[in-house]
Amino acid sequence: MTSIGGVAPSGSSGAGELLRLMLDGTPRTRAELIKMTGLARSTVGARVDALLAAGLLTTSGEAASTGGRPPARLAFNPDAGVVIAADLGATHALVALTDLRGRVVAEKALRIDISAGPEPVLDRVARTARSLLSSAGHGREHLAGVGIGLPGPVEHSTGRPVLPPIMPGWDNYDVPGHLARAVGGPVLVDNDVNLMALGEHATVYPHVEQMIFVKVATGIGAGIISGGRLHRGAQGAAGDLGHVAALHGGDTPCTCGNVGCLEAVASGPAVVRALRERGVDAGDARGLVRLAKQGDLEAAAAIREAGREIGHVLATCVSLFNPSVIAVGGLVAQAAESLLAGIREVVYGRSLPLATGELQIVASRTGGHAGVIGAATMVVQHVLSAEQVEHHIAEAAAG
Amino acid sequence: MTSIGGVAPSGSSGAGELLRLMLDGTPRTRAELIKMTGLARSTVGARVDALLAAGLLTTSGEAASTGGRPPARLAFNPDAGVVIAADLGATHALVALTDLRGRVVAEKALRIDISAGPEPVLDRVARTARSLLSSAGHGREHLAGVGIGLPGPVEHSTGRPVLPPIMPGWDNYDVPGHLARAVGGPVLVDNDVNLMALGEHATVYPHVEQMIFVKVATGIGAGIISGGRLHRGAQGAAGDLGHVAALHGGDTPCTCGNVGCLEAVASGPAVVRALRERGVDAGDARGLVRLAKQGDLEAAAAIREAGREIGHVLATCVSLFNPSVIAVGGLVAQAAESLLAGIREVVYGRSLPLATGELQIVASRTGGHAGVIGAATMVVQHVLSAEQVEHHIAEAAAG
DNA sequence: ACCTTTTGTCCGGCCGTCAAGCAAAAGTAT
DNA sequence: ATACTTTTGCTTGACGGCCGGACAAAAGGT
Secondary structure, eight states, X not given: OOOOOOOSOSXXXXXXXXXXXXXXXXXXXXXXXXXXXXXXXXXXXXXXXXXXXXXXXXXXXXXXXXXXXXXXXXXXXTTSOEEEEEEEOSSEEEEEEEOTTOOEEEEEEEEOOGGGOHHHHHHHHHHHHHHXXXXXXXXXXXXXXXXXXXXXOEETTTTEEOSOTTOTTOTTOOHHHHHHHHTOSOEEEEEHHHHHHHHHHHHHOTTOSSEEEEEESSSEEEEEEETTEXXXXXXXXXXXXXXXXXXXXXXXXXXXXXXXXXXXXXXXXXXXXXXXXXXXXXXXXXXXXXXXXXXXXXXXXXXXXXXXXXXXXXXXXXXXXXXXXXXXXXXXXXXXXXXXXXXXXXXXXXXXXXXXTTOEEEEOSSGGGHHHHHHHHHHHHHHTSHHHHHHHHHHHHHO | OOOSOOOSOSOOTTHHHHHHHHTTOOOEEHHHHHHHHOOOHHHHHHHHHHHHHTTSEEEEEEOOOSSSSOOEEEEEOTTSOXXXXXXXXXXXXXXXXXXXXXXXXXXXXXXXXXXXXXXXXXXXXXXXXXXXXXXTTOOGGGEEEEEEEESSOEETTTTEEOSOTTOTTOTTOOHHXXXXXXXXXXXXXXXXXXXXHHHHHHHHOTTOSSEEEEEESSSEEEEEEETTEEEOOTTSOTTOGGGSBOTTOTTOXXXXXXXXXXXXXXXXXXXXXXXXXXXXXXXXXXXXXXXXXXXXXXXXXXXXXXXXXXXXXXXXXXXXXXXXXXXXXXXGGGSXXXXXXXXXXXXXXXXXXXXXXXOXXXXXXXXGGHHXXXXXXXXXXXXXXXXXHHHHHXXXXXX
């Protein structure tokens, strides 16, 4: 620190840890914070002041008085900044503006062609992001960061895709560099399914330590939360369930070149194909879901059968990983009853009681927004980490 | 702290973090520690003094002089205390005395009957532990702690077994309480396979972040290291691969009551049974390994076939988890060539290149001692955690 | 004998925290 | 209206950890 002389009264450091306690969104009084942290009253007061000055905390009404002056409630201020979150698929992209809680404020869906390569795609995402920012009246100074999910393996530490099978031209491309120039802020990148897991965990199951998020759409993938943190694996390739051998995979050819993969028998297109062989033309995966929701028995049965295939693989995952929650999302999971029925049938029948005793198998509650919420969550967790908050406060005090 | 007045010069706190740097066993000079930590020379000096006084560091010779006084090398002192480590199986137990590096100093194998219930078994373990301690000339004051591995699921935070299938009478028994009274020290308990994973990781692959240890013996189980830390799962039931459905499990009955489990076709007893059907009587798993080591082709083929079955399950695990290392241990893994060949054949053939690109599938290097080494590692990691070390130093300074 | 480098020792100062006290604010109880 | 309670803001002295510098001793090279 340049020895400017400390305009801040004292105690700006350590404020980040205090803020962490407030990130659950629950308003608390100063007295409650003193009890929770064990810090002295003066210390808590100073830190609260710093966070209030930085805009990260706000006073939100008063609590009930117990005879004297009513205590002031302090709450995390999710409007201290905004986040650009993007979820890219093979043909569609969703770009959203969120607050610091990860709540979507505004969004725009794009049709893209991921195989056109990184520059044109990222440029369109960046233009959309800038327009979302300006429409909402936010300048760059409000932008806390940019998070983006890509449909392939990503080395999270560098933000570069690693040998992505469906993203020609993206291998090892410097995604953060491009977006930082075009939009601004710190840019974080990860695999889309990882982000769905992160978003579902942060918003719906914040206290669950072990969970698996399964995406069933054009592909099949999983995001893993181990010990409350995202498990990315050694090469960022964890959760790639799509090309595991399915129990009844036989020699059904898969896009990966192998045969019998789970994706070849239980993905959206695979179910559509199976249905067509039975004489029902659903068109595409969207049509399949529509049919199932309309009560078409053939479609429901086909989806349930896909659920069973996925269930066989998940049964192994449950035994290996012992999660408390399996959340199922992705386009096909919009026909949740059938898919979940198939999955539950096999998982509960095939795993040991100890592992399934407290296991919940549920549909994703973040719906189609899981990806962008996860991307926003990733950015928020980074920006609101203790160190980042201290930096922010120190700069605010200096400037 | 009682305001005695601080006999220690200053800087006793924070010494734990400095010790952590030394736990890799590499000797370092004070100058190197200053560079690594970024602390002031006076601070490092004070902390080193505290650790030397506590016996946790020792001077180990001098480094080469660069013209002036040669720098003194400081090294972690693994003889600052001893650990009792025990690995209990269904019929055998190994009790060991180790140093703070987890190296076995003395050990004793016992024949036990785990189904006799916790009291008689733990009493024998405790007697053996006390005799190992006294034979080595150590009193209770040298005992840093006790670590014990049990062949079933354990709630690690309480040290109590949870519905163990093969340990009648042990459910929810207070193992740490019993051993603390009978032997002393802090007592830590975990599943035996978890401890093998911990031991293999700490001693052979300390810098690997993601790995799986697979034990193939009477049962089949896995211990998982995620992000450098043991993944125990929601109910402490993670890694239970034994009762996953095997690809060619058919309706082979399993001890768990289900059919087609991996354990029913690829465990030691299962291979012995398969071999007997081919007219070769190996006796038990030990005999099987002996045959295979003598070059018996039938035995080798049967073990390799078991390896393939295990490989099919591990292929799913690799896709889900993306580890850098799979270490295979347990009795059957003593016929490592055949077992590994079968596992590798399937895993490398069945997983995506990205996940297998840097994946090593190797035999355990800790051999039959994996369990006790892991138990010792667990105790050492607890006792030498930053907080514990600070406590230790504070008490030493006070007394 | 002189130089270099490492180490031990000491001390003043900075910074974050604590504990305590006082005063103001904003309610409740009488 | 008055007294009491409780919360909060503000200040101050004290303490402990760490920094950075100064000095001397130790131990080896030139």
